[in-house]
Amino acid sequence: MRRLLALFVVLAAALTAGPASARQPQDPSWPFDWAQQRVRMPEVWDYTTGRPDVIIAAVDTGVYTGLNDLAGSIAPGWDFVEDDATTDDVHGHGTLVASEMVARGDNGIDIAGYCWHCRLMPVRVGSSQQTDDGLIAEGIRWAVDQGARVINVGFVQETGPAPDATVGAAVAYAVARDALVVASAGNTG
Numbered sequence: 396m397r398r399l400l401a402l403f404v405v406l407a408a409a410l411t412a413g414p415a416s417a418r419q420p421q422d423p424s425w426p427f428d429w430a431q432q433r434v435r436m437p438e439v440w441d442y443t444t445g446r447p448d449v450i451i452a453a454v455d456t457g458v459y460t461g462l463n464d465l466a467g468s469i470a471p472g473w474d475f476v477e478d479d480a481t482t483d484d485v486h487g488h489g490t491l492v493a494s495e496m497v498a499r500g501d502n503g504i505d506i507a508g509y510c511w512h513c514r515l516m517p518v519r520v521g522s523s524q525q526t527d528d529g530l531i532a533e534g535i536r537w538a539v540d541q542g543a544r545v546i547n548v549g550f551v552q553e554t555g556p557a558p559d560a561t562v563g564a565a566v567a568y569a570v571a572r573d574a575l576v577v578a579s580a581g582n583t584g
Contacts, residue, residue: 420500420507445510452538455489455549457482457519464498464505472517482517532565539569548578
């Protein structure tokens with residue numbers, strides 16, 4: 396999932412970026428962030444570290460917003476499991492993914508996310524690594540209607556080789572409104 400999101404960023408930057416000086420973030424875990432180094436994020440960061448008007452929705456298990464590396468990055472979200480605005484992560488997966496996407500880089504704290512200045516909209520649609528396709532679809536549509544330009548779905552569909560029609564319609568809705576939808580392929584290789 397990290398590589399797919401990074402690939403979109405790298406491809407977009409490659410179309411407009413000039414020669415890069417390979418910006419290295421000053422964060423403690425940077426030397427160990429092999430995936431970002433492999434996709435050459437330092438060259439992308441020379442071109443852009445994101446903008447606050449770019450909202451990335453994390454359709455996942457919620458987000459723990461008390462992390463220092465996420466300070467100033469959280470946009471209002473929604474919890475479709477409890478049907479309220481409290482999007483606390485009860486599993487941990489959503490927080491991990493959110494950190495990878497928008498952790499404030501070059502601040503000397505923990506990690507450098509892919510998009511240092513983008514904002515994250517937590518959309519909680521599950522309490523574990525499995526959820527209902529209907530909640531995923533609701534989360535995607537809601538995120539688009541609230542202004543998300545990138546939507547990351549952190550769940551693997553359990554419906555088999557054919558995509559769920561409800562989720563497919565929500566993705567089509569997002570794409571028709573110029574939002575990019577990225578979905579997990581799972582962790583099984």
